[in-house]
Amino acid sequence: MTTAHVFIAASLDGFIARTDGSIDWLTPNGADVEDHGFESFFSQMDGIIMGRGTYEKVCTFGDWPFDKPVIVLSRNLAGSTLPSDQDKKVRIWDCSPAEALERVAKEGWMRAYVDGGKLIQSFMREGLIADIILTRIPVILGAGLPLFGPLPEALSLKHIKTSSFPSGLVQSNYEIVP
Numbered sequence: 001m002t003t004a005h006v007f008i009a010a011s012l013d014g015f016i017a018r019t020d021g022s023i024d025w026l027t028p029n030g031a032d033v034e035d036h037g038f039e040s041f042f043s044q045m046d047g048i049i050m051g052r053g054t055y056e057k058v059c060t061f062g063d064w065p066f067d068k069p070v071i072v073l074s075r076n077l078a079g080s081t082l083p084s085d086q087d088k089k090v091r092i093w094d095c096s097p098a099e100a101l102e103r104v105a106k107e108g109w110m111r112a113y114v115d116g117g118k119l120i121q122s123f124m125r126e127g128l129i130a131d132i133i134l135t136r137i138p139v140i141l142g143a144g145l146p147l148f149g150p151l152p153e154a155l156s157l158k159h160i161k162t163s164s165f166p167s168g169l170v171q172s173n174y175e176i177v178p
């Protein structure tokens, strides 16, 4: 079975984007020149499973940024034609998190990077997230798109380590206790 892993940044009050989806607040002064470990994390992943909201945001960045396979989970985009620079790199699937993990496992993926607030919540509700690297940005947005949401029962986490950066970012690694 493919395991699912999260690397995400949130405001101190737990939002991953402003209500309008903007993420300009993610890199406070000095954060853009720090190594927060994303490349190291991403090098261990076989591909990304992302929500439609995150996919649509990435599409606004210009050239497609990922060199690994990307699965977008979406009902709305199922069957739509992808831009040519995403050809063979991106696939849209209309399926559940568990089915997505089963399908990528058949392709040989060992580890999937799961991205997008609603999608991460959905994976969590189904007990499918193995670990989380959560970077706290020193800002309180007051409102926005939440990282976490309702769960059928509380999830216990094992704290692995916490690091802080001169910019004020605080990064914690957790494993989900099965």
Ligand SMILES: NC(=O)c1ccc[n+]([C@@H]2O[C@H](COP(=O)([O-])OP(=O)(O)OC[C@H]3O[C@@H](n4cnc5c(N)ncnc54)[C@H](OP(=O)(O)O)[C@@H]3O)[C@@H](O)[C@H]2O)c1
Pocket (backbone or CB within 6 Å): 007, 008, 009, 010, 015, 016, 017, 020, 021, 022, 023, 026, 050, 051, 052, 053, 054, 055, 057, 073, 074, 075, 076, 077, 095, 096, 097, 115, 116, 117, 118, 119, 120, 122, 123, 145
């Ligand atoms: N701070 C960070 O590190 C970070 C990281 C990633 C993203 N973001 C930001 O977060 C925003 C997007 O996050 P989001 O929470 O709004 O959306 P999301 O999780 O990226 O996408 C949610 C959409 O995915 C589709 N989906 C398919 N299967 C699903 C399932 N089982 N559970 C949930 N969704 C499923 C649905 O679209 P359909 O209706 O088409 O099915 C749903 O509306 C963007 O603004 C992005 O920039 C921030």
